[in-house]
Amino acid sequence: MSAKPPRPPVDRETKPKRSNFSRRGFIQGLGVGGGVLSGGLLETALPNAAEAAPATIGPDPVTITLRLNGKSTQVAVEPRTTLLDALRNRLGMTGVKRVCDRGACGACTMIINGKVMYGCTVLAIDAQGKNIETIEGLAPEGKYHPVSEAFVNNDAQQCGFCTPGFVMAAKNFIDLHPDPTLEDVEKGLGGNFCRCGTYVGIRPAVLEAAKKMKGGARNA
Amino acid sequence: MPNVSDYQWPPMETRKVIGKRISRVDGLPKASGRAKYAYDFYRKDLLFGVLVGCPYAHARVKSIDDSAAKAMKGVTAIEWSVKPGSELQWQGQEIVAVAAETEETARDAARAIKVEYEVLPHVVREDDLAAVGNRAKAAGEQVTGDPDTAFKSAAQVHEGFYHIPVLTHCCLEAHGQTVEWTPNGINYWPSTQGVSTVGGDLAQNLNVPANTVHVDMQNVGGGFGSKFSADHWGVMCANLSKNSGGRPVKMMLERNLELMTAGNRPSGFAQIKVAADQDGKIVAWQSKSWATGGIGGGGAPPIPYVFTNIPHVRLNHSAVATNCGGSRAWRAPNHPQASYLTCSALDDLAHKLNMDPVEFFDKNFELTARADTYKWQIRKAAELMEWASKYKPRGSSPGPVKSGVGLAVCTWGGGGHTSNCLATINRDGSVVIELGTQDLGVGARTIIMQVAAETYGLPLSMIDLRIGKNSYPVSGPSGGSTTSGGVSSSTRKATVNALEKLYEAVAPSLGVQPNQLQAVDARIQVKGDPSKAIPWKQACAKLGTTPIQEKGFNDQRRPEGLNASGVGGVQMAEVSVDTETGIVRMKKFVAVQDVGLVLNPKLAESQMNGAVIMGICGALLEERVMDQQTGKMLNADMEFYKLAGIGDVGEIVSVLDMRPTTDKRGVIGIGEPCAVGVVAAIANAVTNAIGVRVSGVPMTPNRVLAALEGRTA
Incomplete structure (x- = not known):
């Protein structure tokens, strides 16, 4: 088992700025939070990045550090392990559900660097240094996020297995669209499936949560 | 022991907890990811x-x-x-x-x-009965009356071929x-x-x-x-x-195995001939049907569905054994297929008679077991759908994007399964309810707590409910919409029995007989006299050192008025169909259902909405696709085994018939019936829109375009 992480995570509080860009910064940036910025740079900078020749890792587990809900957490995973499986199987974080395991259903939706992602389509080692928000981080023990509460008020769940994914998708959707219409909700949450058929409740739940979050409940 | 009459549900007007729109009690744990599966x-x-x-x-x-x-x-x-x-x-x-x-x-x-x-x-496809050879086992012909003569003398005869595929359960938790x-x-x-x-x-x-x-x-x-x-x-x-x-x-199970082997709903294929007299009354039915439920055969849809009193009937059904995963009970086993096959054929017959389907179905409800129910429901549904203004004769919708309406009917049994409940009242006033039951997400936890709170006159938050273990008193499995009837009845009996014991302990201090007491607003009081009362906690303090513990038992065969069986429903769909792309969109769906006493309308409506959405999936998207060449399932994943998303379902109006006449029947489960008629209603709406019948479901763009071009897909 290799003790040395292949891409040392850099927990920087500030995002790299475009004007400060350097190749060194870029390589760090691959593992750093910064969403849109690093994503936009990838395409132009990629040919140069190949010169950095990363060390071969795996197939044995490697210890990586994940920035989970604001806390740095170490976990040993094989390079092929998805972020979803790392959370569920290694860390016991089971709020994120495994359903299709192929990026189709949205049950493992989490927010990475401010964007919704399916945890089954992200390798854990690629999530190093990124800000990963899961349903566990939405509200402290004993409290509930306004989106969760709105789901209950509007009975937007039955068996509940798709619900955490929906709640995360809805939370991010509202963050990006604070004043959505019903049509927006139907488009914005099209990446999640429910088998019990709870969409009739989810539609008003998201609208209700959006209203509440505008009123200052966002950081509950 | 209390009299049986004490077990009865309180009158509608005095209910404080049951019948109320209470949010599900396990909602927050689920919506915060903390609930464990x-x-x-x-x-x-x-x-x-x-x-x-x-x-x-x-x-x-x-x-x-x-x-x-x-x-x-x-x-x-x-x-x-x-x-x-x-x-x-x-x-x-x-x-x-x-x-x-x-x-x-x-x-x-x-x-x-x-x-x-x-x-x-191997044989993995059953669509061509002639091609399956000895895999088909005929059940034997069943004849009622004289169908041959009836068809000859009928004013109008329709013949058609209809099919509905195998679906998988596709539970999100494998x-x-x-x-x-x-x-x-x-x-x-x-x-x-x-x-x-x-x-x-x-x-x-x-x-x-x-x-x-x-x-x-x-x-x-x-x-x-x-x-x-x-x-x-x-x-x-x-x-x-x-x-x-x-x-x-x-x-x-991995998702592919889940879809291949962990359960599916049998298919249904039928060549149907149906006839009416000049007044539009159905007089004869003949069908040659087949289905597969895997290697064991299986799946015999009860057709003609709901209209069971058609005087002249000939039925031939074959079960086809295929090398596919075995079928399992699927939300109203065999009913969705039967509703689809029957209501499609009847809708086509109504068209031949130049009759509005509402008029045609209404006229023929005399041939069902509950004509009054259906007649009330079809009027209610038509009103909510605004059928009179939306209905146009088949195929007369103008323009490339056509709209149409369609209807279907459903029925189901229900009743309450065997259920034992243990109710404990402790000396400190805390109460415990235990049942070896489960909550599939339909609200079992919530309704059990509502029943206990109602009996005890306590707030819901004081009920400590324990379910989910086989160390608790035996309660039946959740199937056939029997859970709500079962667990509500056993809980009612157990809590009435326990309360009776508490009355005995408290009566002397109030100077009355136990049967003069009532539990209301967290007090034990003399009936109708709030001035002579003891708060719940103090009343419980009068117990000796031993807590009260009483059982309640629901006997499936003797519901004693607490639960009942047998419901009907009418469902209507409105769709738009783009005749250039073949895409069907849901505009509106109306479901009217009788369900007996409704313990929690909020949760019951969710059940109905969910059942409708499941039906929309079946009408437009879902189908298990088998490849005869390789014997393999081609869509054992969630990209190609398609479910409806939040933008695919349109407006849904679910109406519970909560009139006093249905309320007095007691509790009836609602999980199955609303899932039954949806596919048929949507299929009839699509036919009404485009003027031709898409012979099978799901009504994918390819099938819709093929129907418009007069070819089969």
């Missing part, structure tokens, strides 16, 4: 199991070799369910399971296992379990619809005493009729644990 079992010493399914539709095992897998570091046990010579009858049938320290290792080991097969001939085989018994955390029954099933298959299996399941991620059995994989998982030194092994 079988799939979520996690412990440091947990091992991971992986199940391997047969890659062929029909094969015989020639040889097996697990030496490479056994030698892999981290592999703790391998459990075979076949041996050389075993014959496998469908793709995905259980072959072998592996347990290992990590899931990755278990998957590697599963891949390293070598099985040689002799591939045998089937599976964790099992820990300890010296003190077998700890079993399954994903199940039968907490009180599944342990015995596992025990029997393991040949161990049933009392050594301890079941615990607090939440289940969907069942829909597919999660009653312990299943082969449960037995294999138990043996993996046993052979791994008793460490817990979690083995949940």
